[in-house]
Amino acid sequence: MNTRFLILLIFFSNYASCQTINFKNYIETSDINRFWIAYDAVKNLNDSNNKLQIFENIYIKNASNGLVDFINSRNFTSEKWIKSFAEYPKFWNSIRPKTENIQKDFKKVEYIYKKFQKIYPDFNPPKIYFTIGNLKGGGTVINGNLIISSELASSDKTVDYSELPNNYQDRMKINSGILFLTAHELVHTQQNLNSSDNANLLGQCLKEGSADFIAELILNKKVEAPYIDFGNKNQCEIWNRFNTEMYSYDFQNWLSNTSTAKNIPADLGYFIGYIITKNYYKNSLNKKLAIKEILTLNFADKNATENFLKQSKYQCK
Numbered sequence: 001m002n003t004r005f006l007i008l009l010i011f012f013s014n015y016a017s018c019q020t021i022n023f024k025n026y027i028e029t030s031d032i033n034r035f036w037i038a039y040d041a042v043k044n045l046n047d048s049n050n051k052l053q054i055f056e057n058i059y060i061k062n063a064s065n066g067l068v069d070f071i072n073s074r075n076f077t078s079e080k081w082i083k084s085f086a087e088y089p090k091f092w093n094s095i096r097p098k099t100e101n102i103q104k105d106f107k108k109v110e111y112i113y114k115k116f117q118k119i120y121p122d123f124n125p126p127k128i129y130f131t132i133g134n135l136k137g138g139g140t141v142i143n144g145n146l147i148i149s150s151e152l153a154s155s156d157k158t159v160d161y162s163e164l165p166n167n168y169q170d171r172m173k174i175n176s177g178i179l180f181l182t183a184h185e186l187v188h189t190q191q192n193l194n195s196s197d198n199a200n201l202l203g204q205c206l207k208e209g210s211a212d213f214i215a216e217l218i219l220n221k222k223v224e225a226p227y228i229d230f231g232n233k234n235q236c237e238i239w240n241r242f243n244t245e246m247y248s249y250d251f252q253n254w255l256s257n258t259s260t261a262k263n264i265p266a267d268l269g270y271f272i273g274y275i276i277t278k279n280y281y282k283n284s285l286n287k288k289l290a291i292k293e294i295l296t297l298n299f300a301d302k303n304a305t306e307n308f309l310k311q312s313k314y315q316c317k
Helices: 003-019 030-042 048-060 065-074 078-087 089-100 102-119 166-174 179-190 201-219 226-233 235-243 268-282 287-296 302-312
Strands: 128-131 139-142 145-149
Touching: 030 048, 030 078, 030 089, 030 128, 048 078, 065 128, 065 139, 065 145, 078 089, 089 102, 102 179, 102 201, 139 179, 145 179, 166 226, 179 201, 201 268, 201 287, 201 302, 226 235, 226 268, 235 268, 268 287, 268 302
Parallel strands: 128 145
Antiparallel strands: 139 145
16 A cells, blocks of 8 residues: 555544544533422422422432532532522522523633643543532542532622622632633643542642643633732742641641631632642743643652652742
8 A cells, every 4th residue: 555645544544533522422411400400399399308309309319420429529418408599599590590501611611621632642531520519619520520510610790699608709709600610620630639638738739729720821811719819919928827837737727718718818728839830830941741740740749749849949929
């Protein structure tokens, strides 16, 4: 066979193979429709036991695999959802159309997948479950799948968040849709998360902050989070506090502290990990290699994370 013809045949075969990949196969949204069916079924009922049973039967018992994992990881129950409906009715009613129209951003999500593959050739695309949680985390990665809590991911300044705690309100005021959260969580699906639960504070902050930084690279857009603005304006104060705790395993002052943070943004540990990773990338001559090093960093390895910090040459400003 003619060598040139063989090369062309291989090229077009690979091209055709790529063309058969359907991005829609990576997206699952069935939980959203079931949620609102369940919501409508219980909202005007007075009998609490009846409410719980109906919601359970419609939403929880028919959950997608991703939602099942999400429920188990966050300890969601019908009781907690019903309680939330009573406490935040304005929020739930105002967020509904945004979750029901979430697919309008899927072309941009597809772009995120393609851009990720461009900057990181080893990118392994996961499935995304767009579910509805109960205001307990915007997204997570379980069993290699990306799970997005659509009621938080799609919330923005147009939502009626007046009933919610201030930290939720602060985030919603600057959120512009699902893209940043999706990109951030997508990074987690590619990271070296083996034993990351055993990481110290520095390792945990690098895990979250590096996801923010890679998301920023992919979207070519500043991270949308109160902790970034506050962190940039108060770097030395934050760093001096963090420096005394970074090798500890007490995270309450830095991560997942929305309910306890007072007069400062929650999750300032994300900023610490972000600014260290940003400096590491900036000081790397080979940017593609730097991305690989960031994504393959073992966050539970104290020597590796301390070396990463040193190589970042980060100094507070």
